Amino acid sequence: MSTFWDRKEKPYILLLFCLPFVWMFSSLLMGQYFPDPGKLLMRLSGIWASVFVVAVMAMSLVGKVASLRFINRYRRFIGLTAFFYALLHFVIYLVLFAGLSWTWITSDLIEKPYIYVGTLALVIMAVLAITSTKAMMRRLGKKWKPLHRLMYLAAVGVIAHLWWQVKDDVSLAVYFSLFLVPLLMVKIPTLPAYKKFFKKT
Template identity: 40%
Template sequence: MDWVAKSKLFVFPLCLVPFGWLVYAVVTNQLGPDPANTLTRDLGEWALIMLCASLAITPLRKVTGVNKLIRFRRMIGLFSLFYAVLHVMAYLAFMLGWDWQILLEDLVQRPYIIVGALAVLILSALGVTSTKKMMRRLGKRWAKLHKLVYLAAGLVVLHFIWLSKSDYTESVFYLAIVVGLFAFRLPFKWQRTQ
């Protein structure tokens, strides 16, 4: 077993730690005065953190020269989708009580819901096409499709910004990370076009 495979045995459960903590917090009633909102918000934030971590793999690989790091990107990206789906499920179950009429009203009145939904749809498409079989089937189109991850990241940050009511510190922090990760790739893209 090479070091990447051994490391995955550590990284996989590490990515599940936030989920374990949230389950524990729900069971022990430690989510504060508005547990539904806290759970929904925390799941969404963990989706964004995992998305940023998956986007950081390529810059980290370029800086360190350790190309095998790329083998972590799919797993961490799928964890982003996992937390995003749980975020949506928590919103539908605990905030809306599965009332589709309220959801339709939210879609009209709160554009951040539409932006978040688009991001989850993109992440879902990327998740479905992340297998080796789909990579072979899509060929060159696979790489083009998976560049949509940057659009998804931008939409998630916009969703996060619009949700911020007064303190934008966290939103600006995540915006800076996403912009920085995107900007890091530009010189390499420029070199390939020369």
Template identity: 55%
Template sequence: MAKFWDRKEKPFVLVVFLLPLAWMVYSLLTGRYFPDPAEPLMTLSGIWASVAMVGVLLITPIVKNTNFKFLNRYRRFVGLSAFFYALLHLLIYLVFHAGLSWQWIIQDVLQRPYIYIGLFAFVILLLLAMTSTKKMMKRLGVNWKKLHQYVYFAALAIVAHLWWQVKSDITIALWVTAFLAPLLLMRIKQFPLLKNFFTKS
């Protein structure tokens, strides 16, 4: 079992990661979300980016408190999945929602400030993805850990992004917050930046 888990699980993990993407491409090609695919595709990509965020933050407490040490191997992969689905979310916004019209995008961003905070979370995820290699880890040394603690600010920004846009249905915002809030609260003591943020506000 251990051997199987050690060597052969990677393709299965990759398939699980690609399933939401495959579903989105299939739905798009078969016209499932016709005539306006932007909204459902944005919701799906946003949900999967959030699921991966919850996943990456869950790995540390699980590894610390259980025997599932092998999960450490997937931290980078799950983190990159969060970035990948957030990037897809952004591309869907730019292509399907905005039709690549920069004038429309500027108007929209000015009218809906929750987009700034989504962009803020995305920029953090981008920086973390760009510095996630072993080479960058060595190059940044102690600063690597500090930089990667910004994942908690990305999580906070995602919670704000979701509540800020709520009109009547709070289901998604509530589920994502229910998972992210305890994970954030657990880390406050270990993370002076977040501690100061909470004690000041």
């Protein structure tokens, strides 16, 4: 019964997670983001990527609550959605903001070092997305869990990316830090590598 229910409901969950993208895309087609669509779409896609990163990080805690354990069935969906919006954020930067201009991108890499930590977070999420299938779980075996704990490093990258680019408005960096920092503080001390390090010291 649960398997049937999973198959029946997941298309609706997928549609729900795609709504921000549909909203951004339809608004772009209607000309609501002009004359500078790249700047606003980068902000919106970055916000939604961060929202789903928070959701991924919260899963390991929320999913342990007996009445909320049903959300564990969406863990992979949420992770893939975080990667999708992070990738969208990157593509919007390349196409709409930088105009695929290597000169512009090179200049940004020098003047805006926060791009590096954002790209690192994206690369980590890409690796986790590729290895999120059941076939990859079987192939990696015991290595799968340690690999997917790199999501914590990606979350740190998101926080650094947000704070590093702050000029005047710190609201987004503050809001997402209020969610992500406590989740990291709760989870990182429970990691095997963390425990092993402090036993040695």
